[in-house]
Amino acid sequence: RVLNAMHRAAPNIYEGPLHAMTATIFRDLNLLANSSGQVAIYVANGHGAWEAANANLFSRGDRALVLATGNFGHSWANSVRRMGVEVDLLDFGRQSPPDPARIAAALRADPDHRIKAVLLTQVDTASSVKADVAEVRAILDAARHPALLAVDCIASLGCEPFEMDAWGVDVMVAASQKGLMMPPGLGFVWFSDRAARVCAGSDLCTPYWDWQPRADGPEFWQYFCGTAPTHHLFGLREALDMILKDEGLPNVLARHARLAAMVWTAVEVWGRGGDIALNVADQAARAPSVTSVRIGGGGAGRLRSWCEANAGVTLGIPLGMAEPGAATYGDYLRIGHMGHVNAHMVMGVLGVIEAGMQSLGIPHGSGALDAAAATMAGR
Numbered sequence: 330r331v332l333n334a335m336h337r338a339a340p341n342i343y344e345g346p347l348h349a350m351t352a353t354i355f356r357d358l359n360l361l362a363n364s365s366g367q368v369a370i371y372v373a374n375g376h377g378a379w380e381a382a383n384a385n386l387f388s389r390g391d392r393a394l395v396l397a398t399g400n401f402g403h404s405w406a407n408s409v410r411r412m413g414v415e416v417d418l419l420d421f422g423r424q425s426p427p428d429p430a431r432i433a434a435a436l437r438a439d440p441d442h443r444i445k446a447v448l449l450t451q452v453d454t455a456s457s458v459k460a461d462v463a464e465v466r467a468i469l470d471a472a473r474h475p476a477l478l479a480v481d482c483i484a485s486l487g488c489e490p491f492e493m494d495a496w497g498v499d500v501m502v503a504a505s506q507k508g509l510m511m512p513p514g515l516g517f518v519w520f521s522d523r524a525a526r527v528c529a530g531s532d533l534c535t536p537y538w539d540w541q542p543r544a545d546g547p548e549f550w551q552y553f554c555g556t557a558p559t560h561h562l563f564g565l566r567e568a569l570d571m572i573l574k575d576e577g578l579p580n581v582l583a584r585h586a587r588l589a590a591m592v593w594t595a596v597e598v599w600g601r602g603g604d605i606a607l608n609v610a611d612q613a614a615r616a617p618s619v620t621s622v623r624i625g626g627g628g629a630g631r632l633r634s635w636c637e638a639n640a641g642v643t644l645g646i647p648l649g650m651a652e653p654g655a656a657t658y659g660d661y662l663r664i665g666h667m668g669h670v671n672a673h674m675v676m677g678v679l680g681v682i683e684a685g686m687q688s689l690g691i692p693h694g695s696g697a698l699d700a701a702a703a704t705m706a707g708r
């Protein structure tokens with residue numbers, strides 16, 4: 330549906346239906362994020378959305394507190410550091426959510442309130458660790474620290490509940506190609522009225538990245554600082570209809586929770602008969618959109634190759650769980666279950682992995698598919 334919506338002749342960009350449709354997109358992006366603030370759309374992937382947020386949030390020499398639970402947290406820290414911002418990095422490893430005590434201590438160690446913003450990744454796609462966004466807001470409030478809270482929801486928006494207003498989030502970034510079910514190419518930055526006020530005049534901000542004209546024009550071209558990404562906008566309109574109108578956001582989130590539970594159940598059963606485990610032991614800290622799995626002895630790497638070659642199923646690479654070339658690089662894979670995905674796709678992927686383990690002689694517990702089916706059936 331999304332691709333079909335994009336497959337059309339170039340529209341009039343000066344007036345008419347494109348302008349009317351774009352207004353509904355801004356409205357619905359706020360519905361999706363439960364936000365009463367503003368949102369800016371960029372022709373960019375997630376890395377571009379990070380830099381858009383950074384440019385508006387910070388001036389040179391400002392300080393950021395980054396909470397990292399995997400590769401993406403570290404990458405956001407790198408991008409903001411490269412732009413001239415001082416970074417305090419709290420590294421929580423790659424298997425656990427942020428530790429409230431360490432965040433509180435870092436805020437206490439900043440009595441002069443030099444930290445301008447706390448950067449948090451809701452779901453780190455590399456580790457599949459999920460963070461509790463509302464908890465981080467509560468820690469900031471308890472410390473009476475005025476830092477802005479900025480959250481990366483690139484791998485969680487449309488998959489996991491997110492409440493921009495209720496959780497006191499000031500800035501949120503997302504991109505088109507994950508939960509939003511589109512091709513890559515659009516990045517989004519939501520920002521609260523407080524963020525708009527506090528960040529006005531940030532000296533890293535250049536005309537192209539400035540979020541204000543992108544959010545409120547008033548000329549149509551200003552929303553995109555130039556030509557609109559017309560075909561992506563048609564695709565986005567369709568994706569938002571699928572999520573908000575046809576399936577409904579609560580049902581979309583429930584589907585992700587159910588599909589994730591099927592994957593977790595299967596991996597747990599496999600682990601009863603082999604060196605196989607979910608990367609995140611604590612269920613409350615597992616992402617509903619992606620699952621990182623360890624299969625020892627290089628089994629994960631061999632399995633990825635087998636699934637690709639024999640079934641056209643592409644499993645995710647380790648991505649920061651181990652360095653390329655390291656002995657353990659072949660021990661991790663990731664199963665994606667976000668966005669345009671349903672029960673028969675997930676059962677299919679689990680079935681292909683099961684077949685791969687049988688073919689490769691990777692020891693594993695039996696009955697994983699039965700268990701996943703029982704989870705789907707609610708038994």
Ligand SMILES: *Cc1c(COP(=O)(O)O)cnc(C)c1O
Pocket residue numbers: 374375376377401450452453454481482483484504513
């Ligand atoms: C995918 C992803 C990114 C990077 O997005 P790109 O479009 O690949 O640049 C950043 N953060 C998270 C959490 C992601 O999942």
